[in-house]
Amino acid sequence: MKYCHHCTALLVLRVPDGDDRERHCCDACNAIFYQNPKNVVGTVPVFEDQVLLCKRAIQPRIGKWTLPAGFMENGESSLEGAIRETREEAGASVTVQEDSLYTLFNLPGINQLYMFFRAELSNLDFSPGIESEAVALFHESEIPWGEIAFPVVKSTLEHYFRDLPKNHFPVRMFDVHHGDRRITTHLISHSHKSD
Numbered sequence: 001m002k003y004c005h006h007c008t009a010l011l012v013l014r015v016p017d018g019d020d021r022e023r024h025c026c027d028a029c030n031a032i033f034y035q036n037p038k039n040v041v042g043t044v045p046v047f048e049d050q051v052l053l054c055k056r057a058i059q060p061r062i063g064k065w066t067l068p069a070g071f072m073e074n075g076e077s078s079l080e081g082a083i084r085e086t087r088e089e090a091g092a093s094v095t096v097q098e099d100s101l102y103t104l105f106n107l108p109g110i111n112q113l114y115m116f117f118r119a120e121l122s123n124l125d126f127s128p129g130i131e132s133e134a135v136a137l138f139h140e141s142e143i144p145w146g147e148i149a150f151p152v153v154k155s156t157l158e159h160y161f162r163d164l165p166k167n168h169f170p171v172r173m174f175d176v177h178h179g180d181r182r183i184t185t186h187l188i189s190h191s192h193k194s195d
């Protein structure tokens, strides 16, 4: 960010009064521009004991498989965004239960928050959107584990197939640390059935 969006003056990176970190500040019109993490929302679309995956037609990780997910748009909820991404990337319509939130990943290293919701395919009418080159249903034994695009997707799928036999899907939150070319995932919340 270089120029003020309001008056086009050159921005200065400094700590504003009363703040504790550097922001892009405009000394011409006094605007302050805050940069905050982006939310990525998606679904685990299931049909019976199979999960729908999309083969990526775009970078990054072109040709790898992923769950449908993307950046939230202004004016929509996280769940609405996840359902929209599922429609756009997999051409699939889904229904969700009230307890659909499943995994939440904090990725402070890249300033992103990922949220995945469990969803059921309304029908088997799905087809790849422009960001996908293929869409297919996989049983657990058919999942291309070595070809999964993102660690957050792999982790979500691993937990899903572990939870599936128990038909119990606690919400899990993870902190993902981007170390030296490695990503480690830590489970930091695991709710239990209360009944």
Ligand SMILES: [Zn+2]
Residues within 6 Å of the ligand: 004, 005, 006, 007, 008, 009, 026, 027, 028, 029, 030, 031
């Ligand atoms: Zn300005």
